[in-house]
Amino acid sequence: MNNMPQFLFGNDVNYSTYSPRSINKTFSIVLKNVDGTIDEKELLNDIQAIENEVTAIHRIKNAALDKPTPLVRIDCGTETCRDRLLAIRKLVVSPFAFPIVEYIPPTKIIRCYKCQGLGHYAHNCLNQLKCSKCSGPHSIEKCVSTTVTCSNCGGDHRASYPGCKARLSYINVLKSKQFSSVVSNTSQQQRQQPTYSTAASH
Ligand SMILES: [Zn+2]
Numbered sequence: 001m002n003n004m005p006q007f008l009f010g011n012d013v014n015y016s017t018y019s020p021r022s023i024n025k026t027f028s029i030v031l032k033n034v035d036g037t038i039d040e041k042e043l044l045n046d047i048q049a050i051e052n053e054v055t056a057i058h059r060i061k062n063a064a065l066d067k068p069t070p071l072v073r074i075d076c077g078t079e080t081c082r083d084r085l086l087a088i089r090k091l092v093v094s095p096f097a098f099p100i101v102e103y104i105p106p107t108k109i110i111r112c113y114k115c116q117g118l119g120h121y122a123h124n125c126l127n128q129l130k131c132s133k134c135s136g137p138h139s140i141e142k143c144v145s146t147t148v149t150c151s152n153c154g155g156d157h158r159a160s161y162p163g164c165k166a167r168l169s170y171i172n173v174l175k176s177k178q179f180s181s182v183v184s185n186t187s188q189q190q191r192q193q194p195t196y197s198t199a200a201s202h
């Protein structure tokens, strides 16, 4: 009876089974090439004048650098509003024309609390115990180390650090899988996207 997606444990967790659902729930899109000097409140006002069902905007941060990116997430009140925006492909807020792309929500990462490895749960883990702070062979509660070493990338941060190189490349792999499943689920003519290449020249 327990066949809900969140009870699918193990190495073969199928991420793509619930990713399209979460996209539908958020009704968001992403604007590209939004200069950091652009005021978000003003931009929201301008966008709402065009699409009054837009509820909020958020600048997307780069987790690794903890810095804002030229990407802005646009939250739509309804699915039809989101689809309208995706269909027009470019949002013209004079003097700008921002390319519109699909929003892919942040990927939930499973981290094993036994070995700190990504993508499996501790109860399936046959690896050696590793400390999430120093990567030594003990639990975090017993840790006496004064140095911090990530067991996944060797960097000087805890295994839980959102900007960890190993974590980010793992997310990229998941996202590309997610994205290809989204693309193959939608109609095939979404392939050519000339707006991508016309990045604003500075
Ligand atoms: Zn493990």
Ligand SMILES: [Zn+2]
Binding pocket: 131, 132, 133, 134, 135, 136, 138, 139, 140, 142, 143, 144, 145
């Ligand atoms: Zn330790």
Ligand SMILES: [Zn+2]
Binding pocket: 150, 151, 152, 153, 154, 155, 157, 158, 159, 161, 164, 165, 166, 167
């Ligand atoms: Zn790391």
